[in-house]
Amino acid sequence: xxxxxxxxxxxxxxxxxxxxxxxxxxxxxxxxxxxxxxxxxxxxxxxxxxxxxxxxxxxxxxxxxxxxxxxxxxxxxxxxxxxxxxxxxxxxxxxxxxxxxxxxxxxxxxxxxxxxxxxxxxxxxxxxxxxxxxxxxxxxxxxxxxxxxxxxxxxxxxxxxxxxxxxxxxxxxxxxxxxxxxxxxxxxxxxxxxxxxxxxxxxxxxxxxxxxxxxxxxxxxxxxxxxxxxxxxxxxxxxxxxxxxxxxxxxxxxxxxxxxxx
Numbered sequence: 001x002x003x004x005x006x007x008x009x010x011x012x013x014x015x016x017x018x019x020x021x022x023x024x025x026x027x028x029x030x031x032x033x034x035x036x037x038x039x040x041x042x043x044x045x046x047x048x049x050x051x052x053x054x055x056x057x058x059x060x061x062x063x064x065x066x067x068x069x070x071x072x073x074x075x076x077x078x079x080x081x082x083x084x085x086x087x088x089x090x091x092x093x094x095x096x097x098x099x100x101x102x103x104x105x106x107x108x109x110x111x112x113x114x115x116x117x118x119x120x121x122x123x124x125x126x127x128x129x130x131x132x133x134x135x136x137x138x139x140x141x142x143x144x145x146x147x148x149x150x151x152x153x154x155x156x157x158x159x160x161x162x163x164x165x166x167x168x169x170x171x172x173x174x175x176x177x178x179x180x181x182x183x184x185x186x187x188x189x190x191x192x193x194x195x196x197x198x199x200x201x202x203x204x205x206x207x208x209x210x211x212x213x214x215x216x217x218x219x220x221x222x223x224x225x226x227x228x229x230x231x232x233x234x235x236x237x238x239x240x241x242x243x244x245x246x247x248x249x250x251x252x253x254x255x256x257x258x259x260x261x262x
Contacts, residue, residue, distance in 0.1 A: 002030040002217040003069055005095075006210060007062065007088055008077030008105075009038040009050075009114070011203075015250030016042075020203035021075055021210040023253040027232060028214035033069065035061035035091065038080050044202065044245030050114070052080055055087035062091035071098045073217035075210045076127070078105040078114050085122040092130055099132040099216040102165070103209035104140050120144075129164030133222050135209045136160060137171045157183035167222045169229075171208060182226045189223060193230040200240020200249035207253050208233035 004025050011017035018034045025032030035058055041049040065071060074095060079085050092100065104123060106115040115123070124144060128134060136144055138153060145151075145159035157168045167184035169191070180191040211232035215225035236251035239258055244250060252258075 002072045002214070002219075003033060004030045004073045004075065004210070004214050004217045005033045005035060005062065005065060005071045005098075006075045006077065006213075007035045007037060007058070007091070008075065008206070009040055009080070010036050011040055011042050013043040013245065013250070015044065015244075015248075016203035016206045017078060020206040020251065020253070021077065024207045024210035024232060024236070025214050027236075027253040028211050028218070028228075030072070030214045030217050031069075033065045033071070035065070037084050037088070038078055044247030044249065046247070047114075050080065052084060055083050055090075058084065058087040059091045059094075063094050066094045066096075071095050073213040074098055074100045075213035076100065076102045076131075077206055077209070079119055079123065079127075080114060081116060082118040082122040085119055085126055089126050089130065099213070099222075100130055101209050101213040101216065102127060102131040102134045103205055104134065104136050104144060105205070106140055106143060124163055128160075131165040132216065133167045133169060133212060133226070134160060134165040135169045135171060135205070135212065137205065141168075141170050153179075153181045154183070154188045157181050157188060161185055167226075169212070169226045171205065180226065180230050182223055184222065191227055191230045193234040194238070196234065196238040196240075199237035200242065200251050201237060202240075202248040203251045204233055204237050207236045207251050211253075 006021035022032040141156035212229035236253040239252040
């Protein structure tokens with residue numbers, strides 16, 4: 001069975017982070033593994049506390065699974081600090097060239113800042129060039145590239161690609177059209193999908209990037225994986241759980257509510 005590793009933070013509310021990643025991996029038919037970078041005290045309303053895992057422990061987690069199980073693809077999510085970024089760079093050297101999907105998590109759904117400025121610089125300089133695909137939303141792409149509000153989604157994709165990754169998917173959830181844009185230096189390819197404005201959104205970005213990594217683990221090309229990831233994320237939003245907490249409900253990649261509806 002293909003395997004995928006999530007290097008990301010833990011969401012105690014189960015909506016995003018490694019919890020969402022494992023659900024997406026299972027939805028896509030790969031065995032999921034984790035290297036936790038941070039523990040958050042989090043629910044549907046917000047993030048009340050974040051505690052970073054030591055860099056040594058991050059590297060040890062990756063080394064443990066790489067040395068025994070093997071890793072066919074990697075998804076990187078919440079990093080938080082420059083020290084964590086450096087630990088992940090060190091850990092990736094243990095993975096023998098497995099494709100890497102980088103989701104540049106900067107702000108939680110609730111608005112909590114999850115990546116400080118020093119870490120952003122380290123991410124751009126140290127991690128982006130190691131990524132097979134990077135999956136920023138439009139605001140994240142602007143921060144990464146230093147672009148302003150006038151730049152189009154395609155401009156943003158080109159500017160982020162110039163920072164070194166193999167390909168970019170600028171997701172369209174923050175745009176009126178809602179279209180993802182894939183760019184690998186050759187052609188900008190729009191990726192359309194169903195929109196579900198009444199669905200849940202917490203964890204949608206994590207689900208998208210994890211599904212993309214899972215399909216890379218299964219042998220898909222980056223463009224094929226991006227198209228499949230859009231479908232998985234869209235379905236997860238549509239099936240999103242309502243009535244879970246009083247804030248933003250979590251997406252449901254496994255359609256748990258639908259499968260077990262009375």
